[in-house]
Amino acid sequence: MENKELARILSETADLMEIASEDGFRIRSYRNAASALESYPERVADILANPERKVTEIPGIGKGIAGALEEIARRGSFDRRDQMLAKYPIGALELLKIQGLGPKSIAMIWEHYRISSIDELERLCREQKLRELPRMGAKLEEKVLRSIAAYRQSAGRFLLSFGRKAADELLGYLGETAGLERMSPAGSLRRGKETIGDLDLLVTGPGAADALERFVVHPKVHDVLVKGANKASIKFGLEGLQVDLRALPAESYGAAMQYFTGSKEHNVHLRTRALKYGLTLNEYGLFRVSDNARVAGETEQEIYEKLGLSWIAPELRENSGEIEAAETGGLPQLVELGQIRGDVHMHTRETDGRATLEEMAEAARERGYEYIAITDHSKSLAMTNGLDEARATAFAQRVRQWNAEAQGIRVLSGLECDILRDGSLDLADDALAELDYVVASVHSYMNLEPAEMTDRLLRAIESPRVRAIGHPTGRILLHRDPYPFDFERVAAEAARRNVWLEINASPERLDLHGPLLRIARAKGARFVISTDAHHPKHLLNMPFGVATARRGWLTAADVVNTLPYEQFRRAAKGEL
DSSP states (O other): OOHHHHHHHHHHHHHHHHHTTOOHHHHHHHHHHHHHHHHOSSOHHHHHTOTTOOGGGSTTOOHHHHHHHHHHHHHSOOHHHHHHHHHSOTTHHHHTTSTTOOHHHHHHHHHHHOOOSHHHHHHHHHTTOGGGSTTOOHHHHHHHHHHHHHHHHHTTOEEHHHHHHHHHHHHHHHTTSTTOOEEEEOHHHHTTOSEESOEEEEEESTTHHHHHHHHTTOTTEEEEEEEOSSEEEEEETTTTEEEEEEEEOGGGHHHHHHHHHOOHHHHHHHHHHHHHTTEEEETTEEEETTTOOEEEOSOHHHHHHHTTOOOOOGGGOSSSSHHHHHHHTOOOOBOOGGGOOEEOOBOOTTTTOSSOHHHHHHHHHHTTOSEEEEOOBBTTOGGGTOBOHHHHHHHHHHHHHHHHSOOSSEEEEEEEEEBOTTSOBSSOHHHHTTSSEEEEEOOSOTTOOHHHHHHHHHHHHHOTTOOEESSTTOOBTTTBOOOOOOHHHHHHHHHHTTOEEEEEOOTTTOBSOHHHHHHHHHTTOOEEEEOOBSSGGGGGGHHHHHHHHHHTTOBGGGBGGGSOHHHHHHHHTTOO
């Protein structure tokens, strides 16, 4: 059994325990263990099979969890999970995905109506039976119905990071085929879209036919949907991601890359433009209408060139002005991963991170960063053991001492400070003044009315100690919608007060995203791209943040953590 599956079983158990209103400490222990397993580089199954090793060597795994893992490995479940399933059906877990319903509400619904599916929940709402329960009313029914519709719309979609991992695994596997000359992903993955519905892979070369044969027998293939001479489609992994592999002649590879990258709207615009040039464009190439002669197709660049356009980066291909800009030479020089000099939002064991300051700094140094900012949580997030004023001040002093020694990387003392309901900050001003960098974020009261949430954010921005707003819309992809507020007003005020807006590179967030970035940029706002890392491995998520920034047309000049350390430090203090 893979680590991901073990983590899923522990997480499901924690969810069921939460529905049952069991001890919060035990619930957190299961969740922390699941998180530790997902990020652990070694297979737990291999450790369990070795009599000379113990799974308790994994950080975050105690004796109780170790016993559960041994039982799961032996029979696929464990006693605590079985006890929970005897009380609540596994289908109840799906209800947790519906916004507006917490564990206590789900428990109440189960006790009264014995329903455990979204279809049954929808029926209750439409029959106006949910409002019959305590603290539930017509307004909640309406919200739940909207949430059910949104959930169904997102069903069958996968995070960008999941698609990237699947693509890397499959391309690495296919790369062992002799005679492949080129291979690459296309589709929404290549465009850096935050979620994907399927995965497109392209290959060319004498070995392309052999690659198709190898593709359909991958160990994680659960169903072969199509198998032809030039294309195969499969269902991949336990999640059932559909993956299409196309074998192409070299002369059509660029045209296919352009076509299958999309977006559909971008392609329609290009095909319309081609007709004005007396040309027709498809996945096989660019052809003259008059005699069907091929004029381009081997590379994307030559296709765009023949259409009177500069090459358009995949992240921009959404038919949102990029073709017009490419015609006039107005495309931006998009920010690149190599231009990011520091990661400035991460957590350590001081709160809810899984590594020490030293371990996070070393991981960042290995990635070539000049600096990082450690931004542990503030005290109102009690579940994370957030820092109070005394601990925050002591941390700032510790960082100053650490920097006094030659470490090969600089650390800024920071804080992810909670924005309280009224917009005030979670720590006193004199404690915040000791820190190099303050990120202010919303973690509570996300159901406020738009006007109240807007005022809340504006008040936080007014603080001279705040330099950035973390994950500004609060969304969790495929799980939680952004909280409502007047984004344009907030972005304009952030620009006026030199408060940066974060692009949170965590694959579950990617917040802010493309359209809002363009709005904020037009208002004069500046940005930081940060991973919100809770483990050294999370630093590897920076490419997803950079892709998101590129989808927002951002340049290096728009992103403050492309600055060298000393300039960034001064900017963080409001001196630049």
